[in-house]
Amino acid sequence: MTNNQLYEAIFKRKSIRKYDLKPLPAETLSAVKQFANTAKPLDNSIKFEFLYLATQDVKNILPIKAPHYICLYSEKKENYLMNAGFLLQQLDLFLSANNLASCWLGMAKPTKQVPEQQNGLEFVIMLAFGNSNEPIHRLDTTEFIRKSMSDISNIAGGEELLEPVRLAPSASNSQPWFFSGNINEIEISREKLNLIKAPLYGKMNQIDIGIALFHLWLSLDHQGKTANFAFQKAAAPSGYEFMVKVKVKN
Numbered sequence: 001m002t003n004n005q006l007y008e009a010i011f012k013r014k015s016i017r018k019y020d021l022k023p024l025p026a027e028t029l030s031a032v033k034q035f036a037n038t039a040k041p042l043d044n045s046i047k048f049e050f051l052y053l054a055t056q057d058v059k060n061i062l063p064i065k066a067p068h069y070i071c072l073y074s075e076k077k078e079n080y081l082m083n084a085g086f087l088l089q090q091l092d093l094f095l096s097a098n099n100l101a102s103c104w105l106g107m108a109k110p111t112k113q114v115p116e117q118q119n120g121l122e123f124v125i126m127l128a129f130g131n132s133n134e135p136i137h138r139l140d141t142t143e144f145i146r147k148s149m150s151d152i153s154n155i156a157g158g159e160e161l162l163e164p165v166r167l168a169p170s171a172s173n174s175q176p177w178f179f180s181g182n183i184n185e186i187e188i189s190r191e192k193l194n195l196i197k198a199p200l201y202g203k204m205n206q207i208d209i210g211i212a213l214f215h216l217w218l219s220l221d222h223q224g225k226t227a228n229f230a231f232q233k234a235a236a237p238s239g240y241e242f243m244v245k246v247k248v249k250n
């Protein structure tokens with residue numbers, strides 16, 4: 001799978017919530033696992049592992065059942081939620097590019113039968129995946145329900161670079177990101193949450209930022225550029241919290 005194939009998947013992927021519960025062929029599952037083993041982290045210092053679960057190993061308050069789930073287990077340290085989003089979004093795009101259905105599941109958890117920790121790492125979030133009888137791709141980008149570019153960015157001349165980022169999935173489609181700075185030094189902030197939303201979305205929207213960062217990484221790669229991530233805290237626009245600065249190397 002090339003970066004360009006992952007990039008192309010951005011423009012047609014969608015969340016699929018109805019699955020054929022028949023397990024995937026062993027060689028398909030093994031190709032998914034092989035790709036997952038090559039996923040690049042956002043922050044190299046954070047230990048993580050993937051765990052693959054089946055239908056009966058997962059409990060979810062929403063009635064979404066899939067034949068397979070890929071769970072991310074991680075060390076809990078700074079940036080681990082963004083790192084989780086960055087890692088699993090690579091799988092989300094890989095699955096879509098391979099005509100497999102997937103959906104991020106923020107509410108689902110492994111059942112009590114699955115150990116809470118894997119090698120000292122804690123469960124963070126999972127993706128459901130498998131085959132579906134529904135069409136798994138969007139025909140074009142008009143089918144995406146997303147904020148407009150001017151709602152999420154004030155970067156002059158950043159439209160082309162940020163369009164694939166604008167289309168990124170997020171928990172409850174909240175799209176909590178804002179892009180400021182300039183096209184060589186992009187600052188990414190996330191919406192501050194009120195007291196009602198914070199307990200529910202505080203974690204999820206850090207994962208969302210990691211997802212957007214992987215789309216940005218691919219978009220830069222598509223333009224022949226590379227991204228360097230800098231996590232030192234900086235100022236953010238009013239109503240937002242600074243998350244990361246992306247220094248672009250041409």
Ligand SMILES: Cc1cc2nc3c(=O)[nH]c(=O)nc-3n(C[C@H](O)[C@H](O)[C@H](O)COP(=O)(O)O)c2cc1C
Nearest residue numbers: 014015104105106107169170171172173204207208
């Ligand atoms: C971190 C995260 C958690 C999510 N959790 C759920 C979930 O629990 N249940 C669900 O049906 N969809 C979930 N979604 C899917 C979003 O609702 C979906 O990505 C968003 O509405 C945009 O739609 P799209 O993915 O089809 O483009 C989640 C997405 C993300 C990124």
